Amino acid sequence: MNDPHFIGWFPMPPALRRFLLPLALVAVALGLILAGGLAYSQRPPGPGRWDDSHEVSFDGIAVAEPYAMLRTPTETILLVEAGKFGAKDRLLPFDGNGVRATGTLLERDGVKMLELADGDAGLQAIEVKAESALEEVTTPVTLVGELVDSKCYLGAMKPGGGKTHKGCAILCLRGGIPPLFVAKVDGTVGYYLATDSHGRPLGEDHFEFVGERVTVTGQLVTGRGRPILKIDSVRRSR
Amino acid sequence: MSVTYRPVKWNRNKRIYDAILAAGIAGYLAVFLAVGSLIFGDEAIGFPILLMRALGTAAFVLLHVALAIGPLARLDRRFLPVLYNRRHLGVATFLLALGHAAIAFGYYHGFGLINPIVSLLTANSNYSSLAGFPFEILGLLALVILFLMAATSHDFWQKTLGPSVWKSLHMLAYPAYGLIVLHVALGALQSETQSIYAILLVAGFATVAGLHLAAGRRERNKDRRIPLDVAWIDVGNADDIPMDRAKVVSTPAGERVAIFRHAGGISAVTNVCAHQRGPLGEGKVVDGCISCPWHGWEYRPEDGCSPPPFQERIATYRVRLDGRRVFLNPEPLPPGTPVEPARLPGGNS
Structure with missing residues (x-):
């Protein structure tokens, strides 16, 4: 037929079938390649x-x-x-x-x-030996990194950080999950318990920065367990 | 066409269409999950998140296909069979998007202090920041649109809502697409580090936009300017209209008219199908009826009525001949008005 016309409830004209069937197979094959490429390119979720x-x-x-x-x-x-x-x-x-x-x-x-x-x-x-007196060291710092909810980031979710996880992270922090500030310093990833400038738990005014790349200025308290970052100010980084 | 409503009016072409669609979706999900599970070894992405991403990207890819089919069919009518069952593709897109949203909703906003819906709507209210924008809301709005479209993807709703309202509702696919582009750009693209995602997003948008522009330009070129005071439009030589096909002209009022050459002579009807506003002028006269290229709805060229027992009617137009030159009266007649076809001198060959 020189002028094929498709009507759904009739068999497809052979000319159209010869045109469309290979195209459909190519489209499906491209879809599979795309699926593999998209999956392959995902950001590693980290070692949590x-x-x-x-x-x-x-x-x-x-x-x-x-x-x-x-x-x-x-x-x-x-x-x-x-x-x-x-x-x-x-x-x-x-x-x-x-x-x-x-x-x-x-x-x-x-x-x-x-x-x-x-x-x-x-x-x-239980009975344990009293802690020996440890001296805290406070250092002013400016760090670039991400504010995360510790539970997801340490392994409850993979990945447990980044923009797509922001809503979950805020819900976690509102529920009392400790926030961590994760920053790469001198090639090493540092995990700092984040508090406000007075050492109190972070509040709503800091939650909007969760899951984004931010620059934090504050006081880093070390020498007694997990380092604590007392945040004086925070702003979004480029 | 049918005089009764059934959930799906199956035929062989729809079954083949759906089989290819289902195989494509299953293959896509399987490859995404397999590659995503293996690529990072012991540090694998959590399965719920991997599945959520597989479903979300599959829905987005299918939406591109659904939006590309229309202009492709305008540019090359050999793609018209792909358009025929597009509603199944649209419903599949919605179901994939729903799966994506359900996992995101339950996983990211469940298990917490507040109601998951409240969490979704209030966790992030940073609307003034592009980097921090609550992209989830954009996805939610798109999902609502996709739901409305999927729920009304049936001839019952088309008849109930009327062609114009139904078509307007389904044109929301474009705002939905825009919302999803932003959902991805302000969400996943902010988290991922590989530039392939941004490149593919732009390429997808450019493809959809480019196809629509190309089809639009072609359609615009068809619309020859006709002075408003012309009583009869010179359509051209009847021999330029292929047998059982039509030539489409625009009236001064902006209406498109399909002028068919068929065994009975020359007849003119509106170019707009009563079903889904398909372009009747790209259809063909089969067994004495104009067959719409989109879904095969039929109308008699001489009166614009569907053959019994169907009751659809479309506007007809008067035509006259001057030798073999065809002239069209641009005033539409009420739907279903009989108009004697203009007989070509020396027969219709």
Whole structure:
């Protein structure tokens, strides 16, 4: 037929079939190549891990402020509840005392977090040796990096940072998950617990900067567990 | 065409169309998930996020295809069969987008202190910053449009809403596309580091826009300016109209008229199909009826009525001949008005 005309409920004219079938196959093949290319080009999610199939325990001193954490003789372990909730309320009765924290472990670049087990099994009072006096060092700094919610970033979500994660991160921070400021300094990724300039938990005025590349000016407190970044000012970076 | 409403009026062409569509979608998702799962080894992207991205990108790719089909079919009528079942492609696009949104909504805004809907709408209210803009809202608005289009992608709704309202509703595909472009540009593109995503976004937009501009330019060139006071428009020589095909002219009022040459002579009807406003002038007279190139709706050239038992009617126009020269009266007659075809001297060959 020299002048093929397609009507849906009749068989397709052979001339049109010869034209369209190869095109359809090429379109599907291009779609598959596109799928592979898009998947291949994704940003690596980072080395965060969450072994939620095994519970582990750590002994140390409970610290409720500014965020719930456990200070062992060798490291600081952030503590959170299931979901997008911090563990401060549960930790407060133990604040400053020895405690055994049990839960599932999240870890990224050596930064550890426990999602506490339900009920009394999560926190148990124990006797521990008192902490030796440690001297804090405060240094004024300006850092470029990203403000993240620690639970997702350390492994609960992969990836757990960036603009697409911003809404989730804000929900986490509102629920009491400790915020971390992640910045590359001298080629090494640093993880700093972020507080306001007075060392109090960050509030809503800082949440709008979560998940974006920002420049932070403040005081870096080191020498006693996880470094704390007291934020004086924050602005978006180019 | 049918006198009753059924969820889907299946035929062999629709089944083949849907099989290719389903295979394409399944293949796309499988490749995306396989490559995305393997590429980072032990540091793999979480499966819900990977699936969310696979569904979202698949929906976006399909939306490009859906928007490209229209102008492609105008530029080359061999693409018209792809247009025939486009509504299935549109519904598939919505379902993929819905899957993407459901995972994003549940995963990013669930498990928290506040209602997930409240979280979605209030977590980020930074509307004054381009980098910080709550791109989720743009995706949500696009999803609402895609839902309205998918839900009304049926002849029942087309009849109920009327062709104009229905067409206007479905033209919202373009704002939806714009919203999704911004959703991607202000969302994923802000997180990803590879420039391929920005390049593909621009290339996709340029392709869709370029095809529409090309088709638009071609359509505009068809519209010859006719003085307002012309009583009869000189359409040209009847021999220039292929047998069983039409020539399309524009009236001074801006209406397009399809002038068909068929066994009965020369007849003129509106170029606009009563179904989805398809271009009847690009159709063909088959078994004595004008067959719309989009979905095969039929009208008799001599009175603009669909053959019984169908009841659709379109406007007809008067034509006359001066030798073999065709003249059209630009005043439309009420839909379904019989007009005796103009007989060509010496027969219609």
